[in-house]
Amino acid sequence: MRLWGLIRKESLQILRDPSSIAIAFIMPVVLLFLFGYGVSLDAKHIPVGIVIEQPDRETQSLAGAFERSEFFSPQYFSVIQTAQKALDEHQIDGIVWLRSNFSAQLLSNSASPIGVIVNGVDSNQANITQRYITGTWQAWLSHYAESRGQSLQMPVSVEQRVWFNTALSSRLFLVPGLIAIVMTLIGSLLTAMVVAREWERGTMEAMMVTPLRRSEILAGKLIPYFVLGMGGMLFSVALAVWQFKVPLHGSFWLLMLSSALFMLVALAIGLLISIVAKNQFVAGLLAIIVTFLPAFILSGFLFDIHSMPSWIQFITYLVPARYFVAILQTLFLAGDVWSVVLPNIGALLMMALFYFLLVWRKFHKRLE
Structure with missing residues (x-):
């Protein structure tokens, strides 16, 4: 009952806060339309x-x-x-x-x-x-x-076959990866700023004196934003499939499972940021620097990882979005390629356990 009461309290706070709804649903629309129609890696005319x-x-x-x-x-x-x-x-x-x-x-x-x-x-x-x-x-x-009835003598005869993206459309490549960027922002930015806002307003201190256990506080903070983030993910997938005509060849339920794991990683990172930085401005800035920028540059969403220097490629293994972008592009364009999906799901699972362990160790039900 105590956990349900806390979840209800967080849900009401989300409904009363327009910025949370904007981050979860309006921002995906803006980013998807901006990159889907405004950014193209194709060269025409x-x-x-x-x-x-x-x-x-x-x-x-x-x-x-x-x-x-x-x-x-x-x-x-x-x-x-x-x-x-x-x-x-x-x-x-x-x-x-x-x-x-x-x-x-x-x-x-x-x-x-x-x-x-x-x-x-x-x-x-x-x-x-x-x-x-x-x-x-x-x-x-x-x-x-x-x-002219003549044969063209060429040293090499090339017969080209393009798999997975026969039209060579950059939109089909960008939109699935953009879902990872959107979920990174939803997960990390929401939890980082909202919890930091509670520290600023003093409501977190009031919660500390309640009989709620540490696990109940963490679960009560994460569950509403997990549901909100998954709603934003489903909205983004619907836009990708119906508005941008990106085919989903893989399993929808496998997409849900991998998205849920990635959302947990993003939420844990956001919660960890809010514990370290108890100021909204600092928490938002850290969330962008720690999650959004690496996801945008080092995940393979826009730039090919194999073209980067070897030491940069090593750093990309620390970016959760790298694994989720690989899963999204595979499920959307190729299908259920288990040799690609399973290792990346395993990496996300390990990251989720690691960040939740850090959150558990850093979050204390006391004022410091």
């Missing part, structure tokens, strides 16, 4: 200059291939100097140079009939632009050789 020194049927055919591609917005130049000036002025991101001897060298073993110049200021964009140009050129060259 790249402004590229096509220099045609001697127009003929072949050059027009190749230029048409760039026009039909959704990846390019071609601009035409007759001399390379004008195109280079446009590249210097950032009007275009790359140049495809069709020299005057383009048709003569086509399908021959002599020097390459086209030249490619790419703006390398943004190395990632430059690599994407170069690969797209190369792919468009090779596809057109193969089609041209086939239309």
Whole structure:
């Protein structure tokens, strides 16, 4: 009965506090729409200059291939100097140079009939632009050789198959990982700031003199926010599936289990922060620094972990969101791949036990 009374008290406090509802339900909507529609790792409609020194049927055919591609917005130049000036002025991101001897060298073993110049200021964009140009050129060259009844001699024949995300849409990659970021903020920020607020207002001291045991106080604090956090998670998943059309190939109940474990880890971290920092501003700042920033940068949500230096990769093992992002991306895009899901669930379980042990040791029913 005492535990139920405390849970009821916390639930009423949540309902009377608009900021808690905003963090749990409004913030996921803002973040999901911001990243789902405003952030894209796809490169489309790249402004590229096509220099045609001697127009003929072949050059027009190749230029048409760039026009039909959704990846390019071609601009035409007759001399390379004008195109280079446009590249210097950032009007275009790359140049495809069709020299005057383009048709003569086509399908021959002599020097390459086209030249490619790419703006390398943004190395990632430059690599994407170069690969797209190369792919468009090779596809057109193969089609041209086939239309003339000739065979295209290439040292390697590549047959590409894309698994799990056939459209290569960055939205399908970002939205599942964003659920981990949302749950990190909901779990850690809610408990850190709300409990710290009770220390500031003096209500925590009043609770200390009640007959409530330490375990009942901790459970009474965690259960309402666990339910609120899981509600925010379900709301985020519903948005991901129905609004952003992200397929959920894995088990829904496995998603619930892993989400519950991650929510417990986030809540324990938030509660630990509130015990150490009994000020709302300090607790909120610590929650962002300790949970949100590592989850955003070091979880694999936005940046590939394997591309990081080895010592940074080691640090990522200390970030709970790393394991949850791997689970989310696997369950949404690939399905129930147990060799991926089970080790990450095990890591979250160990982290939950570790942080709750710290909370138990740090939380005392006395004023210090």
